[in-house]
Amino acid sequence: MNKVFKYIVIDILRNKTVLFYTLFLMVVSFTLFSFEENTAKGLLSLLNIILFIVPLISIIFSTIYIYNCSEFIELLICQPLKRKYIWLSLFNGLAASLSFAFLIGCGIPILIYEPTATGLIMILTGCLLSVIFVAISMLGTVSTRDKAKGIGKAILLWLYFALIFDGLILFLLFQFSEYPLEKLMMVISGFNPIDLSRITVLLRLDVSALMGYTGAVFKDFFGTTFGFIISLFVLSLWVIIPLIISTKKFQTKDL
């Protein structure tokens, strides 16, 4: 596993984008924590920014990187290497560097200002989100040949997960406000990794008290250890399923 992985990580580090991303996350985290007097409030503001920025950067950077890597992939394919090995090394390289960037950029400030279980859960979900969106971007790139189309697809996917999905849910809630939808909402939230991460972290903060009856139902489930484990499991499914599909597709792809 190590050799190709090593060259990919070196190449990503040589490309300064990930470095700037780390610095940006760090500046944002420190600023937010020092602006708010209450660190819990700082954590909440940071959560909203992380849930927006981390998926965006992960999916766009990975998509562009994989397209730019096509020469390298072609070069490796005619060497005595397994295709699966090449693809997984690429995934590991991207996932490792982006979650490492998040660990440094947001992990350190969080550990300094809020070294609690909630802080740790936030770091964990941030890393998971980075990895999830790397996996999703790899699924997008393997099925699209054209670079411009692929990047467009990545932006649309991000828009869908970050904005459109919530809009659809709100619409659904208003249309069926007469019915008890709380249980259904818990299932639906599993279909969007960003929402699931938001709920997982939010329920650990005091603001969840303001979420009304739905919040209470959510807290009953996600607030428990069992619920937490389930949500981690669903989040890791978001990594595994796209990764398996994209690997399968890559193995029979014509280059």
Place this chain on the structure above:
Amino acid sequence: MIRVNNISKSFSKFKALDSINILCEKGQSIALIGPNGSGKTTLIKSILGMVVPDSGEILFNGNTIKKDFHYRAEIGYMPQIGRYPDNMTIGQVFDMMKDIRKAKVVSLDEELIQNFGLDKIYDKRMRTLSGGTRQKVSAALAFLFNASVLILDEPTAGLDPLSSEILKEKIIKENKSGKLVLITSHILSELDDLISHLIYMQDGKIRLHKSISELKSESGQEKLSKAISAIMISN
């Protein structure tokens, strides 16, 4: 050594390969010629496992190449357009390839690196290289690992006369030592002293697969280009 059994490949509606059968033996030097878009590169890429055929199978030393990758250690491939990671230097590309293939390599053949003078520009970045220099890097990489099969896709296109002479001599030398060489080219005159067999492809089909001596005696021509045109007309 390489046996291609009835392979077909279509790209949406376009039929790139249409039930191709070939047998390539050790020590042969085979030219693959044909008009643009006749399927030469697709055939080569199928042998390399870069393109997966729709049907049929390819055997390398008697074993099918499907789901296998070890056989590629036996192949040195020089692509038509060599594309390499942009911000690596020439030296880094060579080191990386050596590192990746290390376990399987017995001895390295760095003759071409020296003859092309690539060792003097080891710290140049790949993106700053001209097309010809890139070709030299591709050629040097193809020969570097002493592979027993050499697949060269238009090797001399873009090379200056001196370098292309160096490359041709190297090809002849390696072929004499018993390696199988597969070349695609459009320049028939330069193939004259290089090849022992000829495959002519058109519209994804093989029109002709003969040894050069057969070809010359059948057509009564001494020059390869004349012999081929004579055969094509009589067909």
